[in-house]
Amino acid sequence: MKADPLESLEHLNIELPSWGFADTGTRFGKFLQDGAAINTADKFADAGVVNKVTACCPLVAVHALWDFSEEEPPARVAEIAASHGGEIGSINANLFQDQEYKLGSFGNPDADIRQRALDHRLDC
Structure with missing residues (x-):
């Protein structure tokens, strides 16, 4: 039905x-x-x-x-x-707005940027 x-x-x-x-x-x-x-x-x-x-x-x-x-x-x-x-x-979360994320956030080739993305996500 x-x-x-x-x-x-x-x-x-x-x-x-x-x-x-x-x-x-x-x-x-x-x-x-x-x-x-x-x-x-x-x-x-x-x-x-x-x-x-x-x-x-x-x-x-x-x-x-x-x-x-x-x-x-x-x-x-x-x-x-x-x-x-x-x-x-x-x-x-905001993982797109900043220029540092132009190559991605969690998959960014820069370890510092990946860590910043993770820290921000955990803050959310």
């Missing part, structure tokens, strides 16, 4: 990327947008609105260097998420 597609949607959960609510970009440039979130609280507020409208986006993927700080450590960010009806999903 085939599952009812509409019934399957009742169980659908989509994890939103926090960086999708801010001015973000690629290695080719940054894309500025009116009304972009300017801090972590704004990102979770925006994600909360999406979840209220869709009822299927309770998780927000965060980026270790962009969403956590000394002022907003992971526990505080989790509180912010909860205050907007969501929670932290995946926690992503």
Whole structure:
């Protein structure tokens, strides 16, 4: 017996990327947008609105260097998420942004860069 597609949607959960609510970009440039979130609280507020409208986006993927700080450590960010009806999903490391990673992170030919990547990942 085939599952009812509409019934399957009742169980659908989509994890939103926090960086999708801010001015973000690629290695080719940054894309500025009116009304972009300017801090972590704004990102979770925006994600909360999406979840209220869709009822299927309770998780927000965060980026270790962009969403956590000394002022907003992971526990505080989790509180912010909860205050907007969501929670932290995946926690992503930053192993691509710095020029030192142009030859890779864990597979970089430079042992110091491999160690830096490992240390950063363990910090996440």
